Amino acid sequence: MATAFEIRRRNQLIIAAVVVAIMIALPLGIKDVYVQNILVLTVMYAALSQSWNILSGYCGQISLGHALYFGIGAYASTLLFVKFGVIPWFGMAAGGIIAAAIALIVGWPCFRLGGHYFTIATIVLAEIGLILFLNWDYSGAASGLQIPVSGDSWLTFTFLRSKLPYYYFALGLAAVVWLVTFFIEDSKWGYYWRAVRENTIAAQSLGVQVFRSKMAAAAVSAFFTAVGGSFYAQFVSYIDPDSVMVFQFSLLMALPAVLGGIGTLWGPALGAAVLIPLTELTRSYMGGGGKGIDLIFYGAVIMIIALARPEGLLSLVSRTRHAPP
């Protein structure tokens, strides 16, 4: 007999299957490149934000520097492709592994410290990454790298005619990160991460190895963020430090999760579905990012959610676990 817990878990999987099915069908009727573009970005940010959520939401270590891992992913696959002809599929894996390794190296000094030190360290490290890449001639320094696009090919993961392949890859990535999160939720790490987030001292007293838990969360989070970065590089086919490693990305990775519900399974996806189309529309109809409307909008969203509903939008939808007492 299935317990209430098992039924709940199964229902989550069914919901996920339905959502993915809808998302697979969604772009079929859409020919408008602009709309396709929004769809790709929405799904990509759902994946990225879920990756961020693993470290910052579940484990409670708030990173405002995930642009570093994103950029590392973008550069790793692009450099391998452009300089050595390694197909992006391997590049993605390489980028993910490099990012995870860097996350561990970074985490080693930072994770023994309280929250503020870590958050500031993440910003600092992303800045260091940005400066290094801006000055690294091998990677094209400030002028960046162009990915050669010969024609439509799954092997080199480049497509000229349609954005759909990119969309389906991003959807697949989002689904994989979701699944990983889903399985982690009911694993030792899932419990330990949340315990660390809620109360480190109590967690320690119950045998939780706090440092190791944070390191694991950081590695998983960085890995998928970098895969997202590799994907983005292929998608836009041109990268430079200012387009893949800037603070804006750190912000855009955190935002959907915060909006939808930090530390929840569906928060990042929900947040991305609301936020990204809205941002793109604001940008087109309010005229360019240069006017600052998008920033005012992001900032207000973050502030209002943080103050009025720290549990995120999801808490409005699902009453089961996150309803206030």
Added chain:
Amino acid sequence: MLSAANIAQILMSGLLMGLIYALIAAGLSLIFGLMDVVNFAHGEFLMTAMYATFGLVVMLSLDPLILSPIVAAIMFVVGAFCYRAIIVHAMRARTNVGMVQVFATFGLAIVIRGLAQFAFTPDYRSIPKSWLGGQTFSVLGVYMPAPQLAGALASLIAFGALWLLMKKTDFGKALEATREDAGAVGLVGIDRNRVFAMGWGLGAALVGLAGAILSIFYYIHPDVGGPFALIAYVTVALGGFGSVFGALAAGVIVGIVEAVSATVLQPSMKAIGIYAVYLLVVFLRPRGLFGNL
């Protein structure tokens, strides 16, 4: 080759800029010490102060130096207002306290940045003419740009005033008491919220003073606060979170490290030296160089 004169010049430039960094960091440190909140909008306070100076210069045709107390006063109001309107709500959060505080101030930062872009466009602006702009003093062959020198002096004066304020006035005592134990001060008739609001006002006023002077020799644009804020975080961590006078010494160190890195590395990479110092300090001495263990 580095000659003695070069080294003296590097140290002097670092010292002057470092004192300005200390002034920027002082407010951040004050607020952190008072209520354990890192204000992620600190850089945007600085940027606001710079635009305020710019606006006042244009409107009143007065020198930034004369206007700096006015800018500080304006920023006091801005800081106290931000506390009353936003931070006070963040302090009430019962769950996810850390996340709420980070994102409330971080969101505020993004809004201020957006507002600046909306109102002033992302264009770089500068104050065309001022008493000190472009002037340089020279002592024994060591050059000191007048605006930096003014900033350094203002910083020392501000720290002196802060010291007097904290040691000699009732408000300073209330501040100290609240730092020690925010819960207990209510029992002795101190209005905690009032002290916090004053703390935010004071913190913003300090960074306002820095902004007014920076605007003499720095381009003003909506993103100008970011790098300075990062330096301020580094300074505060280096000085020991919450130790205002630790920030003074740390600021000087940061300034000198920056000046040295600009010479040793390329100037475009000078920030890396500072960031490396942050990571090193966090790694070796997590409570900061001057924090109490």
Added chain:
Amino acid sequence: MSMLLETEALTVHFGGILANSDISISVNKGEILGLIGPNGAGKSTLFNLVAGTYRPTSGRIRFEGRDITPLPPAARCKLGIARTFQVVKSFETMSVLENVVVGALVRFTNTKAAREEAHRVLDVTGLSRRAEADARELTPPEKRRLEVARALATQPKLLLLDEVLTGLTPAEAQKGVELVRKIRDLGVTVVMVEHVMEVVMPLVDRAIVLDLGRVLVEGAPQAIVRDPKVIQAYLGDRFHA
């Protein structure tokens, strides 16, 4: 009777303050030991030394004959020492069940098994009804129970209870007393820190009274309550309060 835990001349300073001085005590297997004393006697300090939260300035702690002085709390938990916190530290946004599962995972790697263990512990501690509620929704006495449940889920040999009975109504305290007895009957050795003697004396097999960071007396509870030194210490406390 065999010895479970032993401290050897434990001393700890905080700054210049001597919080514990030369404390040598032992805890026997299967007993309920009361650690009592007036405010500031050093009970909590000793408690935290045993749990691993503080490091002693000098002295040793032995658990089942093994020197555990350098071990951090998590490692001690693994060996079989569990604790509760005087100021409760629930995982607020996790459910009551999940709170307890965290504890159980130190013994079970499989989450399903850990969940089953957690359910069993919730049964013992009388929290089954609240299993699905978020910890933050619990009443203060329920939160105390959750502290105990979580610690119990780590299957400790030694359970350290930090003022779990303080501040409860007499009816709640009575339930708490029954729970502690039940835990001991499960074979767990219990050390409980309490400030109020009346609550613990009927419950404990043996009591150690601390005063000013030192062991004042130790013995059977009946003898302790009549000991003039103890009365003196508590009266002094009352006068200074």
